[in-house]
Amino acid sequence: MEGSLFISSSNLMKKFILNCVIGIIIVFVLDFAVGESLEYFYFKQTSGFQYRTTYSMEKTNEDILVFGSSRANHHYKPSVFKKKLNSSFYNTGRDGNFIFYQTAVLKSILKRYKPKLILYDFTGEFNINQTDYDRLSSLLPYYKNHSEIRNIVNLRSQYEPVKNFSRIYPYNSTIGNIAIGNININGLRTKDKNGYVPLYGEWKEPLKMRDIIKFEKTDKNKINVFKDFLSLCKENGIAVMVIVSPVYYTYDKDYSLELCEEICNEYKIPFFNFTKNQDFLESPYLFDDVSHLNDKGATLFSEKVADLVRED
Template identity: 70%
Template structure:
């Protein structure tokens, strides 16, 4: 029995040492990346100092063109958008930003929905590498499961789904890295099909976590006296109604946050050549859209 206990203890010590050593190696190479979406998340959380920040998912990532904002507003600009990451991610990023400085303007590109979706909780894994050193985001990441504080004791756990991307982010092979301009990632496809009717998004029971975290984002901007604009960027389909957009507008109206919906803008609905797919603008579309948002920004700043 004593031998069995001794072997168990030795086994646990070996596992701990391996977990610690491998985890440290993964952490080193994760934060050594100089490009790619993981690097852009690190920059967003730890290094941004730009005047204007954009928050959102892939539609933010591909729709807000850096050069347009910097040239026309004579301000520095960074796009913190990340594909597939929505309300939880965006508020976590803002918390970390505000620990360091206050941007002069925040643009929030709304996409997604306020209904419960297990996938939105699973995607909080994109924030696991920052859990240890950024306590301000932990209670958002903990929404993923009640066991996150225990799982994150492991050195390997925060990186166990990132290894392939860590490799790509550390090699300098042409074509393997996504090229980005201060967070903006251009798309160059051209949509060819005619416009279609999209399913109506009917009223649903809202996920209270999402409502709370979205309202926190609005409140943080208000508390820190940061001008903010919420935008729903263009799409290439028609729809009768969208409860998610309507609910977002209602929440913004309650907090007196300017809200602009471009999903019915005919400059885009009549121009399939401005889209890469039905949900994302291509680079030409992003240029036109960014010009229109700049006009909104000028109006907002003029009234401050």
């Protein structure tokens, strides 16, 4: 009796395992097919922030590159730099992506060529913030073919190499943008100019004091990766300037900026802070919001930076 129970139980176990295997195979095949299609269409895009990341990592050949987040992307106007410095220029800034993203992009660029000058727009915070790790998802489509960025992407979690076995995973939540990037309907996207995306709003609120950002715990990963960025530039003989672009608020103390300046001094890198520049603090019409310049503001700011470059 017990023997027959065992046989029946063992048969059920076999059936269960067999069905699990069938299920896994179906998922595997679908994952492969859908993932491959997404990869094809992702890299076929010719506009949008995903295309700009691809261009930054795989196609740039300009003399001057700007690195940073949205503030870099909307603040550094290529036409001004081209005219004033007579050099080719590309803006690699991407909304919501900070220190980790920028260093990864630089690593990919350095595999191909060495730009003459890098303007690093510092916005990030050195606080521990999980979101900064989550946002590394923007680099997942490049994980497969860009081994140089893997150690940075792996900061997301120790399981990243395993997760990337899935072909869909790197393209998670990107299908909408991929579709728009391939359809290319006029007006769906603001056109960039050498990576620069202008903003046209005009800020009308009065200048306000911003609360001190509490500096709870320093994220050593961020410090190390930022130092990596500066070291890579130095090792490759690339001139670099760290710039903090204007804001339309006042503040007493920003620990991250202080730390950034300290690190720049340590590496003997020029550091310029525009957050207290009166030309901007007295001109709300140069801003789209308190943290972003509009096109007019970007033109003025770019001229000031280009002058600094010339002086330097």
